[in-house]
Amino acid sequence: MYNFYWLNQLQSSDWKTVGEKAFYLANLMDKGYPINPGFVIPANSFWQFLQHIDWSDPLLADFPHSSLHFNINDYQQLQQISQSINYYILDTDLPFELVSSLESAINNFNAEVLIFQPYLASPNFETFGILEPIICEAISVEFLQGIKQVWSEIFKAKSLFYWHSHQIDIQQLQPVVLVQPLQSAIASGTIQIFADSWEIQVTYGLGISIELGQIIPDSYLISPENCTIQDKKLGNKIIAYNLDTTITKVSYTNTWQEVYHTQMPIPDTLPALQAFLLPEDVQKEFALPDKHLQLLIELTQKITKNLPTNFCFKWSLFKSDSDAEPQLLITDFKKLPKDYQNLEKLPSSTTEEKQSIGLTQKYDLSTKFPDMKNNNQGKKPGFLFESIENIDVPIIKGIAASAGKVTAKAVVIQGLTPQLEEFPEGAILVVSAIISSYLPLLKNASGIISEQGGITSHAAILARELGIPAIVGATNSTQIIETGNYLLVNGNNGEVHLVKEQTNNPKKPDIEVTENSLHSQNFFPIGTKLFVNISQINSIKKAQGLPIDGVGLLRSELMAIELLENHHPLWWIKQGRQSELINLMVQRLTQFAAAFAPKPVFYRSLDLGLFNSSYQEKTLTEEMEQLPLNSSSDRGNQYSQNIHPQNLGQELNFSHQTNSDHPILGQHGTFSYMLEPSLLDLEINILSEVHKLGYSNVHSILPFVRSVEEFQFCRSRIETKWQNKPNHFQIWIMAEVPSVIFLLPEYVKAGVQGIAIGTNDLTQLLLGVDREKAEMKNVFNARHPAVMKAIQQLISQAKIAGIPCSICGDAPALYPEIIDDLIRWGITSISVNVNAVEQTYQAIARAEQRLILEVARSGVGKQE
Known part of the structure; x- marks a missing residue:
């Protein structure tokens, strides 16, 4: 017979066997408190059952006696191993002795329903959201399958990922199961x-x-x-x-x-x-x-x-x-942990606790950044270190733009074109403003601090997708922070703390990651389509396995950050390297198409406003560096005239002058395609090649469309240049310029097949607010009545026209309370960043259930 441990019979010596949960419950029960009765199935029953299984799969031949070996970054491999192990667990009958013991113990409850709660007796790790409880009927056929189902939780893909991330060998696990009766509750x-x-x-x-x-x-x-x-x-x-x-x-x-x-x-x-x-x-x-x-x-x-x-x-x-x-x-x-009540509080400065949140490796940054040795001139010596003992006081407070906390060395950059290979991996990037030439650095950075920018700026959007903490609107951060300072960046509350540097046990920065419970597949079906906004290859694995219907917005300009090598797309065309760029873009786009096939991928073609201002600055800088130091003032003036932005624009048949101060009002979106059709031809060739390779799930979204004429130009050129365009290929437009609100019927007549509402640009254009300016954060509000009425009108007109309407800005994730209205108005789909899928899914489910309830009530009222 198998030995189970009843709560009312536990001894102090049973602590390590039953774990903390059962031991405390037993202690309270012993003192007369009303505790739900139950018993614990110890870990040795779990391991005996695994040894009882006939593991015929060659990959599992030595299991459970040997460790599992897998690539934690290969989600498909992780799923394959998980599914294989769980198949054997669920398909194998329990040993007769275990069945007999379970039936005898459960009969003592005289219950109709049971709850099986798995947890670890050792090591003492939190498993809420990792190991799911099972609730089943108290009949043999159900609870015998239930115990196998709860044991299989140990080998779910998310569990394997969790054990590996915490460096726990599976052989070290002591999983126990608390079995209790369950009854209906008031x-x-x-x-x-x-x-x-x-x-x-x-x-x-x-x-x-x-x-x-x-x-x-x-x-x-x-x-x-x-x-x-x-x-x-x-x-x-x-x-x-x-x-x-x-x-x-x-x-x-x-x-x-x-x-x-x-x-x-x-x-x-x-x-x-x-x-x-x-x-x-x-x-x-x-x-x-x-x-x-x-x-x-x-x-x-x-x-x-x-x-x-x-x-x-x-x-x-x-x-x-x-x-x-x-x-x-x-x-x-x-x-609960001692600091559970105030999660935002910085841990104490013990080595062990600091290691749990930060990077301890030391960099000699002066050798890698010799030009930055003097960027601290004029600062008061020791200014930052006067408050080093009071590390609970932030040295900077900005806008929390991307959640998470990280501790690492800071690198302050003020040049226009930093070299990616010279930026130390895992450092915190501190800049005055994020321009496009800085974006490649974000992939190596563990955190971002920017003096300028808002919560919907491009840097904030990319940081959220990459899963790194980001703070924007951090005034004077490049003056207060010095390269080499050891910082705690808290992207949850917008605070930056100066902390003591550590010298032992170097490790990479730990960015807090919340396991997505939707990977457990414990979710309800929803009628509204849920898409993801994505642009980075390393985001694909995070999205796979989530209950999504595809990619609602693939921002090509962010996807192409590395591919463009810090050059404007027109530079590639001017250099005769158009074919090379097309091949690079096709290779990258097909990775997304293949990962989500047959689900749709809506690819937004290049919106060049992101590149124009930094391209102009870079070109001016490169030209100025060629100016002889001993040139006369006349030659200097003449040279200066030659490199005026207008002349640069004329050289490329493209002007950038309007983009430096207000990119949103400059020459970008489909208007730029009319000025320079070769840019649109580039996109047509990319999409054509992707479809030739068999990826028919890719569709087009045209960016920042100002007029029906712009759309007509683009559609006509697509039809002309892409003669074998598939009939099912869809051309959508971004609905972010207010003119679309008033002209949507005309757009549909011109051939628009769907709209994607971009709340970020729509909000700033409706309210006259620059979303890149931190000081305007209080008036940049996508919940403003004017914005909400505009969104409602777009959804209503799309319904009347019979075309799909998606919303893909940050508003649904930042303000989930608006989802009720979006569902009620009839939104077709909602697209959010990967890290917002869970909360958005739940918000959609709640909103749809409210609508069902409203309909049910109205039906009851009519019957009465």
Whole structure:
């Protein structure tokens, strides 16, 4: 017989076997607190089962006795190994002795539904969001499969990635499973215990909707000193979960369960549950009655006398039968890190904690950047180091443009054309403003600090896609920060801290990464298409496996950063290297097309506003360097006249003069194609070659279209130059210039097959705000009524015209609350950065469910 560990029988010597969660629950149970009963399946049962499996796959012949070897950066290989292992686990019958032991133990519950909670007894790593709980019926055929399913969580692709990232050998894992009965609840939630406050979250039914992020729970802030409510907020609770009433004998726990059951799909791991759409009057009430809230506070007060602070427990309020008084039950427990309450606070300066967030390698930056030795002249000696002991005080505060935290050496750059090979990998880039010639450096940088720019600037957009922390609008940062300073860049709150340099255990910077729970496939189908905005090859693997419908915006100018070698596309054409550039662009574009096929990839052709100003600056600099030092003033004046921007533009048949101060108003978008048709021909050749290679899922979006005439010119040239253009090839336009709002029917008549709303440019043009200027951040608001009305009009007109309408700016990710309106108005698709897919998916699901609920209510009203 297999040996299981019951909570009410645990001894202190069982700590290492059952792990922290079960041990604390057993301790509280022993003291008389209301704990949900249960038992722990120890890790040796897991390992015995793996040894029981006949691993016929040659790749797994020595498993589990040998380590798994895989390339962590090869997501497809990771998936293949994961699927192979899990196939054997789920397809192999459990040993007879284990089956007998499980049936005997579970019969003691006399329960209808069970919950299996996997976690690690050792090593002590947080596995929430990595190892998913399983909820199933308490019948043999279900719970025997359930235990195999919960064990297979250890080898999901995201789990393998997590173990490898934390340098955990799989043979070191001691996975245990806490098995408990589960019953329908009136309300459930969590309570987090800190020294100076208690934080309570509450929702209707079981707490699954909180864990899935589908609702905003009710919240309470409690003072531990006198157990009074300091603050409370009503949540947004549209969905609730409870046991499936078709498989349970108990009566309804809540009145809303009798009417508002929905057929919404349930995740594979939760087959014994039902989802309920809550009526509006129920949503407007707090889920936990005051009487039971007070009982919960009193229970918490008693528990804190037996345990230290910084812990969290889950609880449920339930009825044992219809006539019984509701009871509180503690269902889960975990300790919290000491700094959990204030995640933005800088860790203490111990070596171990600093290593967890930063880079310890030292660079002799003066040898790599000799021209930067003197860029600190005029600064007060030791100015920055006067506050080194007070590292909680930021030296700079800017706009948080890309989330994450990183600690590394700073490199201050003020030249126009820095050399990529000379920029040390993992350094923090500090600049006055991000121009296009700096963009290649971002791939080597671990963080960005820029004096100029807004949250929707190109640098911020690229930083978010690359997943590196970025702060913009950081005034005087190039004067305050010196090359070689050791900084903590906090992209979550816009703060820069000066920290002490470390000299031991060098490592690359650690950028905080949140595991995307949607990779677990625990998501509900949605009707609105969800696309990703993407431009970098290393973003492909992050997007694969997510529930997306394709690429909604592939920004070609960001995709081409490295390929262009810091030159304007016209330079390539002038140099006779057009064919070379086409080949490079085709190779890069096909990588995206192949990765997402057969899903569509909407490729936005080059919008040259990003390049024009920096190209002009670079050309002027190169020309000036050729001027003899001893030239006369007359020759100098003559030379200066020869290199005037207008003359440069005439040489290339293209003027850049209007782009240096206000790129948005300059010669870019489709207007630039009319001025220089060779630029459009370049794009036509790229798309034609990609389709010849068989990638028929690539479509075109024309950038920054100002007039119907511009579109007509582009479409006519595409039809003429690309004679064998496939019929299914689509030509869309960006809807970012306000003129499109008033002329969309005319655009459709001219042949536009879809629109992509670019909220970044649309907002600044409607409100007269420069999005690159940090000082205008407070008036750059995509939620402004004028912007929202413009978006509504575009969506409505697209519906009338029968063409798809997508929104691909930063607005849905920055302001997810607008998604309700977008869905209600009839948006066809929403496209966001990879790191915003999860929150956007959930926001879309909530919005669609609200619409379903509204329709259901209106139907009920009509029947009455």
